[in-house]
Structure formats: structure tokens, C-alpha cells
Amino acid sequence: MKVMIAPDSFKGSLSANQVGEAIKRGILKGMRNAHIEIIPMADGGEGTVDVLLQQHHEAESHRITVHNPIMSPIEATYITFTASDEQVAWIECAESSGLTLINEHERNPMNTNTYGLGEQIKAAIERGIPHIMVSLGGSATNDGGLGMLQALGWQLFDIDGKLLPPTGNPLLKVENICDQYVPASVKNTRFTVVCDVQNPFYGPNGAAYIFARQKGAKDDQIAILDQGLHRLCEIFLHQYGINVQKVDGSGAAGGLGGALLAALDGTIVSGIDTIIQLNKVEEKVKQADLIITGEGSIDHQTLMGKVPFGIAKLAKKYDKPVVGLGGRVDMNLESLNDYFDGIFSIQTECLPIEEAIQPTIASTQLEVTAEQIFRLFNRLI
Template sequence: MNVLIACDTFKGSLSSYEVGKAAETAIKKVIPEAKTVISPMADGGEGTIEALLQSTNGHEVEVDVHDPLMRPIKVKYAVIHQDDRDVAYIECARSSGLSLLPKQLQNPFNTNTYGLGEQIKDAIKRGYRDIVVSLGGSATNDGGLGMMQALGWHLYDVSGTLMGMRGNPIMQAVRLSDEDVIPELKDCLITAASDVTCPFYGERGAAYVFAKQKGASDVEIGELDLAMRKLANLFEKTYGKDVQNIPGSGAAGGLGGAISAPLNGTIKFGVDQVIELTSLESKIKEADLIITGEGSIDYQSLMGKVPLGVGKIAKKHNKKVIAIAGRIDSELTLHNHFLDGIFSIQTECRTIEEALDPAITKQQVETTVEQLIRLLR
């Protein structure tokens, strides 16, 4: 039996590679002679760079930037050679991520994406002109304005005062100036790798869907959404692009929109890019069984997450594909056409803290996959 293991991270517990190793251990326990291939996956969220580096010959570059609260930190981005060129892969979560802040400091009114802009600027100054920015896991809802400031944009408030680089500028910014933007930016191809298709604003937009988990109250969410509407109008007036009609523009608190309009970039499904870079389709063709999964398989999984991306290609080649997850939304089974089965790794009642413990997650993955392989054998 040839088994391909192509899982995303189990967020807060195991990396995609660690999930794969746990599944491999279970498979070998039942069928020692089985051929297993671990192909770590990601969808543009946290862990994308790690997954790519596991499957490519890329390297990392370290740079000094600022975190969402403008505190100095060191981060790394990846450089991967593909199609006769070097591409810089930058993960917004590494500089502007929610995981960088303790719960009590999470508040999208105080956070920005300046550090992400610093990463992009560093890559440009080193000579890279093809840049992919993965958008998942941000602590921000600044519409990408912090990123733009780091790249040379000036923001002005209603009184015409130049705004500084602290907190979230979206509530006060009414005018943009790009006269001091780094000149090399115009020669760059910027691509946003997104794991969601949400619009810039509205009930399915950045603020209403994601700001609560970033620390915003219900009242603050309404204020942020109104600010996003105004920023969308400013982008359209200044750059002639209606970001509201660009799928994924609301990703990472509006970073997708900022990359689409001011940076003149494009938004693509992150999972599709990872699938291409890791040559996943050729691996699927060689497999008898594909195991995929992620921490939570829910309605968002239908919007471009790893399990459905893997499942689509598996079904294209008439391969059996099963998914495992720490949590399953039962409603998903009504709309799932690409996975032969979805299985929770939970075998007993636990607190969330216990369930997220890496040692417990590893054991649960092994237990679940072992039982599935025994059944399939």
C-alpha cells in the first residue's frame, strides 16, 4: 500500500510535518511494509513557509522588524527558487500574527501590519522582485495601512497632519500619498496567498468575521467595519480598484485589499500555490490512499483550505482520500463532495487546553489513523 500524508497544521498543537510523522507511525504499525510519503501542506496561513521548506530546496533570511505592537523582533522569510527565478515567501503571521501577543494584549485597535511591510521592503532591497505574502493568522484589522507605511506611503488625518506609526491608523486616515514609496516596488510582482475569500467589509467581511477573535468587542467591530468601508472608497478613488469586489480582499484584516489596490498585486488561493510548489498532484497519482486534515474542518474549509484542495485533486484521479481533524463541523458533511470520510481524532472528553497539548494530539492522531488503516486493510 502506498499512502500519501498531506495534512495542514493542527493549529496550536502540531506542525503539518509532525502530524504526518504521527500518521506514518500508525500506518507502519499496522502495515510495516507500506510505502509512506509525507508532503506537508498549508493554505496561506501560519505554517506555510515551514511546509514549503520541507518540500523544496529553499532557505530562510532573517530580518529585524516590528511586531503588531511595534516592538522590535527578529523574523525570517523564505527564498525558494522556482521557474528559473528566486521567489521570496513572506508569512504575515511571523511579524503581525495573533500568536505573537498574549490574550490581554490582543486588540485590533492597537495593532498594525508595519512589520510585514518591513519584511517586504527587506526582500525588495535584497533584489527579489517576485514576492508571495501568506495572509493567515494576523492580529490586525488595519486594511494593510501599516504595511503601506513601512513601504513609504504617508497617511494623513482629517486635519492634514501626517500620521505616525503606532496603533491602528485606519480610524483616522483620510488621505494617502505614495510620493515616497520605495521606487523598486513598481517592478515587483506581489501575490497574496489567502485561505479565505471574504470581502473587504460587510457582514462577511474582515471585521465582522475575524475581528472578534482578535480582541474586538461587538461595538468595536461595527466601528472597524465602517472604517473599512471608508478605506475601500479611498483605495478606489486613489487607485481605481474596487477592493470589495475582489475575493479575499478582507483576508488578514484587509491586507488582501491593500495588496490588490495600492501594491497592484493579485490574490490567489494559498493551497493551490502550495500544491503546485510541492508537486502534490504527481504524488497523488502514485498513491493508493491519501490522508489529509487540519485542526478544525468546518465551513471555512469549503473556502479554500487544505483538506478540500487535496480532496479535489484526489477525486480527479479517482483516489481514496480521508481526512482527520481535531474538530469537525457536522454541517460540512452536507456539502462535502471530495472526501471519502472525515474523522475526529478525539477519543474522549477533554478540555480545549488538554486537547491542544502536542503530546495528546500526537497520540490521538496515531490512534485514529491506526484504526482507520486496520479497517481499510
């Protein structure tokens, strides 16, 4: 039996590759003659760079100095690799603009910006990379991508026509933008925006009202940020003829999706679909007899573009049986059963979550669960 293991990481516990190796050990205990291939997966968020580095052996990692969300210098990484005979740079916005880069008392989207992301992009462009893929998620910012644009050469002006400096959140004061001095190399670069949220730019379901609170904003600040995004939407519409409010995902990462879409002519795509394509997973699914996937929690959010859902959809496309393993599994499986042939929790005993997520325990539980499943498979075939 040819078994393909294509899991996401179990966040806070095991990497996708560690999950795959634990499942493999269990399978071989239950079915010694199984032929197994591990394909670590990600959905464009945390852990995606590691997955791409594993699957693209020629990929290079580049470390540069940029500014974090409060404009302190930090080290950030981006990677380059070849896809479809084209050089590509993959940049995670969380590497430069992430919430984890600043202390809790510093978290306030009224004061943070995405300037560092612009510096990452600029470094890749200066290396001559023609196609830049920016994955969104985990940001500490709600600046509509204006800090990023400043780093790439855009000029921002306030209501009095004064040039705004690259400090704080420029969204609060911007009234006009100018791209006259943006280098041609920036304008000639192709941008792909990788995200899995569908939120609009502003409004009740927009970047500020849905995400700013978890970044440290208070209720009155959220309203101000939302007004700023509404104003910026009008600026983008006037400048570039694109109404970002009408594009799903424009509100991702505090409005970064909208800025990449309008000012940089980017295209927004699904994270899991992109990783499936880049890692040529579809061809491997065709060759497999059984597919195993999983993530830390399999629940209603799994259907919102998470790794197990993407893998299960692909398996069903080719009528392949697919099994999901999770540290936690939602009891309401009705919607998930349309895509999975079986979903199993790995919890072999009742443990507090702090104990259950310990790497050695999670790894053992994955191994035990996989062994039991394949002991049954071995009996049936």
C-alpha cells in the first residue's frame, strides 16, 4: 500500500515534518510493508517557509536587517526558489511585521506599521527576483500597508500637504499618496498575495473591527482605524481605479492585502492551494492508495482553507481514501464527513492541554493512533 502523509504542524507542539515522522512510525508498526511518503504541508502561515525549504532543495534563505512594527532594527528572513522555471521570493509578513516581534505592552496598532515588510520586498527586488509571493497573517499592524509602500518609494501626505515620515501608523493622517518616485523595478515586479481570510478592507467584518483588538486596540481606536481604512480605500480607488473593498481578502493583515492588490497590482490566492501547486502535491495524490493529513485541531475552521481540508478535497477529486488526525476533534463532524473517510483524535488518554501538547507526548500519541488504524487496515486488505 502506498501511503501519502501530508499534515500541517500541530501548533505549539510539533512541526509538520515531525508529525509526519510520528505517523510513519506508527504505520510501519501496523503495516510493515507500507510504502510511505511524507509531504509536510502548510497553508501560507506559520511554518510555510520551512515546508518550502524542505520541498525545494535548491531554495536559498536570505537574512537581512529590517525594522519591526515599532521601527526597531531586527533580523528577518525570506527565501528564493524556482517554480515553473521562474525565480520566486517567498516573504512572510510576520517575519518583519509580526505580533510576536514586540512585547505585549508595545502592542497597539495606532503606533505600528509595515515598513519592515517593504524592506524585505525591496531586498528581494534588488536581488533581481521577478515574482514575489507575500504570505499574510500574524501581523501586529493595521496601517493598510502604507508603511510597506513608504519603504518601496511611495510618498504619503497629510491634509496640509506635508510629507509623512516613516514612523508610527501613517493611516491615521494620510490624505494623498504619490508613486512618482517609485523605482521601475518595483512596478515591474509581479506580486502574489497568499492569504486564507475573506475579510473586506473596512466595515464590521473588515481589518480593524475583526482583527485590531487582538493586536492591542481599544474600541475607540478600532473605530478610528476603520475610518482610516475607509479613507484609504477611496484614495486607492482614485489613484489606481481599484475598489479594494469589493475584493475578498483585502482586509488581511490589517489591510496589507488591499495595498498589495491596488498599489502593487497583486493577485490574492489561497494559501493551501498555492502550497499544493508549488509542492506538486496533486501528482503525488494520484499515485497514493491512501492519504493521511491532520492538524492540531480539526473543527469548523478546518473547512476555511486549512491544510486538512485542502488535502481532503484533492483526495476526493481522485477518489482516494483520506484520514484526518487531530490533537482535538470537533464532535460535530457532519460537515467534515463529506470530505474525510475517517477523522480521529490522537488523545489516547485524558491529559491537560499543557501536557498533551508536549512534543514527546503528542508524537507518541500520533504514533499509537496511526498504528491502531493500520493494524485494522492490514487485517482488512
